[in-house]
Amino acid sequence: MLKFDNVSVTFRKRDGQPFQALEDVSFDIADGSFVALIGPSGCGKTTLLKIVAGLQKATSGRVEIDGATITSPGPDRALVFQNFVLLPWYDVITNVAFGLEARGVGKAERLARAAAELKKVGLAGFEHHLPHELSGGMQQRVGIARALVVEPRIILMDEPFGALDALTRSVMQRDLAAIWSEEGNDRTAVFVTHSMQEAVFLADRIVLMNTRPGRVEEVIEVPFERPRGEGVTRSAEYRDFVDYLSSRLEQMQRTDMQPTELPA
Known part of the structure; x- marks a missing residue:
């Protein structure tokens, strides 16, 4: 909890x-x-x-x-950032395995675990590419794999x-x-x-x-x-749920934009 x-x-x-x-x-x-x-x-x-x-x-x-x-x-705990924060001089699999190396996991095991996570996020075959050779979406997949490979309780x-x-x-x-x-x-x-x-x-x-x-x-x-x-995203229930959240946020923003009364 x-x-x-x-x-x-x-x-x-x-x-x-x-x-x-x-x-x-x-x-x-x-x-x-x-x-x-x-x-x-x-x-x-x-x-x-x-x-x-x-x-x-x-x-x-x-x-x-x-x-x-x-x-x-x-x-x-493991953190995934908006910016990819990959080490540019390391290839993809080394980036994913970096946290395992810091925890003392042996090379063979950490590379095997990193390869498994890369397969899970759809990047099998890109293990030895450098970050700049990947698209933004692919780089973020590497970031997610790097977070998951250390098996955090909370991501x-x-x-x-x-x-x-x-x-x-x-x-x-x-x-x-x-x-x-x-x-x-x-x-x-x-x-x-x-x-x-x-x-x-x-x-x-x-x-x-x-x-x-x-x-x-x-x-x-x-x-x-x-x-x-x-x-799910095509359903009326999904659209209604998103509309409810939109209306709540709009209501809050309108309230925040109300001018504050100055003392007389």
């Missing part, structure tokens, strides 16, 4: 004034579930992800895994498809949904996205956040069973 317990984060602006990024964020994520965080820019989605990764500390409150407060990075994804073109993004969503349907019960995913369609297609639950300061507005169960394919 991943538990967010009254998490608040306050930063200092350049002028020294405090800025509250998150306020009393509380929700739970069950083991084996796929949860998407959506909301306006600046609502603290990535900050929450960094706290789970152990890269950011909460000002107050805590994030726990099975009751133990997260205080630092750990081998039970954290920060807008992983945000830099891709629309067609490639759609393909990557379907591929990730297929992978999750096959082995998702073995790990938990926290997925940050600005795309409501992406959140509905991939997630089991959606945490809808608001801003100024960042806070949870609603936690929504996604009603579509796995495995999910293109048929």
Whole structure:
């Protein structure tokens, strides 16, 4: 169980004034579930992800895994970035195996495990290509394989498809949904996205956040069973669900844009 317990984060602006990024964020994520965080820019989605990764500390409150407060990075978590962050001088299989090497796994085993993950993400045959020889979508597949190969309990994804073109993004969503349907019960995913369609297609639950300061507005169960394919996105139920999220976000944005009354 991943538990967010009254998490608040306050930063200092350049002028020294405090800025509250998150306020009393509380929700739970069950083991084996796929949860998407959506909301306006600046609502603290990535900050929450960094706290789970152990890269950011909460000002107050805590994030726990099975009751133990997260205080630092750990081998039970892996992070997939929007930018591919591959080592350009290493070939694909070495990039995927890099985390295993850092954990002391022998060469033969780590290369075998890396090859298996590359096959899973559709990159068999590209093991010895360099990153610059791959398309953006292929590079992101390498990033996902690199995260999965270390067998993390929790995988954290920060807008992983945000830099891709629309067609490639759609393909990557379907591929990730297929992978999750096959082995998702073995790990938990926290997925940050600005795309409501992406959140509905991939997630089991959606945490809808608001801003100024960042806070949870609603936690929504996604009603579509796995495995999910293109048929889901063509259904009236899917469109209605996305429309509901759109209306909620538009409502929040209109509220945030209301002028603040000045004292008389």
